[in-house]
Amino acid sequence: MAIQKTEKVxxxxxxxDWDDATIHVMSHVVHYGSSVFEGIRCYALPSGPAxxxxxxxxxxxxxxxxxxxIDVxxxxxxxxxxxxELVGGNGVWPCYVRPVxxxxxxxxxVNPFNSPTEVYICNYPWGKYLGADANEGVDVCVSSWTRIAPNTLPAMAKAGANYMNSQLIKMEAIVNGYAxxxxxxxxxxxxxGSGENAFVVRHGVLQTAPLGNSVLPGITRDSVLEIARDLGIKVVEQPIPRECLYIADEVFLTGTAAEITSIRSVDKITVGTGKIGPITKAIQxxxxxxxxxxxxxxHxxxxxxxxxxxxPVAV
Ligand SMILES: Cc1ncc(COP(=O)(O)O)c(C=O)c1O
Structure with a gap:
């Protein structure tokens, strides 16, 4: 999805100005991946943007x-x-907000200590990330790439460098026809997932991987856990074997970009009935x-x- 400019950064x-938000090619981040960032959604509510x-x-x-x-x-x-101030001033919502x-x-x-810290925030319009109709779900695969291991790159940091691993996962999925x-x-x-946490439902129990399984502490993940508890759904954070994806009643991915995206199949094995399941639906x-x-x-x-x-300004 091409980035649509807004006025200010x-x-x-x-x-x-948006066009002035540039960095030199010799900036440390370009060579060594030294950035941390966020991806945030601003929604358009009847009461205004939030x-x-x-x-x-x-x-x-x-x-x-x-x-x-990094000293900020x-x-x-x-x-x-x-x-x-940025979102209000640019007047574009709903939008995605990217502080970096x-x-x-x-x-x-390699020594990063003598490179200055730069903080930027951009915002721009962005729609559905995995492109799915919420009622259908998307087809995914298990990646042949392993997620970054503990004590290699810290998975709890949302760092630019982690997304080299994510890119390998994403590219492999795309070239093989998966979302x-x-x-x-x-x-x-x-x-x-390359940019989402994963949830599995089996026998009415909602399961997701604990932080020890190299996952980003997703904010949508946390919201889903809260919603599930509110709805009285049993929630378990425990290591989940791969094959649970194939025998699950429901599987879904969560993330700021993906929001709550139902999974229709994993490695061409249909999840449950192939239709969005009741727990996924209730949480959505x-x-x-x-x-x-x-x-x-x-909350x-x-x-x-x-x-x-x-x-809002038309986008
Ligand atoms: C690798 C990875 N895992 C999980 C998530 C979901 O996190 P959040 O719900 O905070 O967007 C993201 C998205 O930021 C991500 O990039």
Missing amino acids: WHNGKFI IFRANEHMRRLIDSARIYR PFTADEILQGML ILRGYGEAG EGIALDVNGYISE QEFYGVVRGEKADR KWLTPVPVRTKQ
Whole structure:
């Protein structure tokens, strides 16, 4: 999906024009993958635009930077305020918001300590990520690529470098005709998709991999776990063997981009009846109900974006 420009980008506390948000080719990040970032959705509610789980995304961003010893010259709250001003000012919603903290242009060589920290926030319109009609589900495969192993690259950090592994998973899936690949961890248990957490339902129990199986602590994953508990669905975080994907009653992926996407088949084996299952449906209804403003935001997941006008600019 081509990126659609918006007017301004937030850079180190100032607003700059979209076309001026450039970096030098010798920036540390270009060569060594030294960035951490977030992917956040701003939804268009009848009451105006609102960012989904803004505080949790800010916390994960700062945590990712901390893991990589990146000193960030802004607090989570300052970046959050910048994001709200950016989205309100650009006047484009619903949209995807992408804060990124990177090691910029300083010294050559692997040592990152002498390269300056740059913080950017962009926002732009974005639709369905896995392109699925929610009622049909998508076809996925188990990747031949293993997810990054513990003590190699930290899976809990949302770092640019991790997405080289994700790209291998995604490309393999695409060239083989699948919408997405689900990677196994170093021990052969289900880890996650290239950009989503994975859930399996069997005998009415909702299962997902614990953080120890090299997964990003997904914010949608956390929301789904909360919704499931609210709905009285039994939830288990435990290592899941690969074959559970083939004998599951329901499988779905979660992520900011993918939201809650039902899986129709894994490695060409139909999941359950091949139709979206009742637990997936119930969780989707709750999730989309909240982000569309149709259901009460019980958990205070939405942060309203202050705007001059409640009319979004057409995208
Ligand atoms: C590798 C990976 N796992 C899981 C997720 C889901 O995380 P979230 O729900 O916070 O978007 C993402 C998306 O950011 C991801 O890139």
